[in-house]
Amino acid sequence: MPSFSSHDDWYAGLKALCLDDFPKHCRNCGRTFASEDEYFRETRSIRPEITGLKGVDDPDDGPLVEVFRNCVCGSTLLVSCCSRRDDSDAGHRRRELFDKLLNFLELQGLPREQARGELLRLMSGERSPMLETHYGQLAAQARKLGG
Template identity: 60%
Template sequence: MPMIANHDAWFANLQALADDRFPKRCRSCGREYASEADYFQQTQAIRPDITGLKAVDDDEGPLVEVFRNCVCGSTLLVNCASRRDHSAYGDRQRLLFDDLLVYLVRHGVERALARRELRRVAGGERSEMLEAWYAQIAVQSKQPKR
């Protein structure tokens, strides 16, 4: 299943653990990324089919390692704070998301599309696709059974 080629959404709201992580200097070519924003804007995805994100449990809590390629092609790493809610509420929300994803896929929605639209709703946006899909299901459930 192909992933979205533009991974900017994956990096939204990631926060560098400490300001002293920047400037970040490439050991191969010496290019300097002055800030976290520079790092995300001026580097490139390692490959179009992967996000470059890796969850890691550290002594200080969960982290996200962000692998990106410098303009010279060398791979760089920045550790960021995890934005995932690790509370009981967050765990329940992830289970609900997973259940909804399975339900939609079982009912014919392409997995990547279902995931994207569920993420949109979870982020507080509307999903016209899910609203239309739900309306269709609601109409079908009101029809008398033969």
């Protein structure tokens, strides 16, 4: 099983909750969670210091991530997620580049979480006006220094 350096890596590696898990029913109180969005919105982490994620290598489905969360009644619920983590050489190179970009933006004074969110936005095909502005400022500074 691949190693993950942080809880964020796990969350980023989740592709989609398996459709067979929804609707999800709490056997203790009967509450129903119709979708993965509802599941994450209306349940709580087991404990703040625990992600509630467990990697599993299923012989039929391949790598899965089990997500444990607590219903509002306190009962622990489980859904399985398919992992989208690319463990190829290209996937490792992309993660290394992402980390370098993230570190660069942090050194430029952007809060790490904000920079991470903006980079993820770009990677999903959205525009990032904040990074476009930041890039413009860096380009202007470089022009001043160079000419």
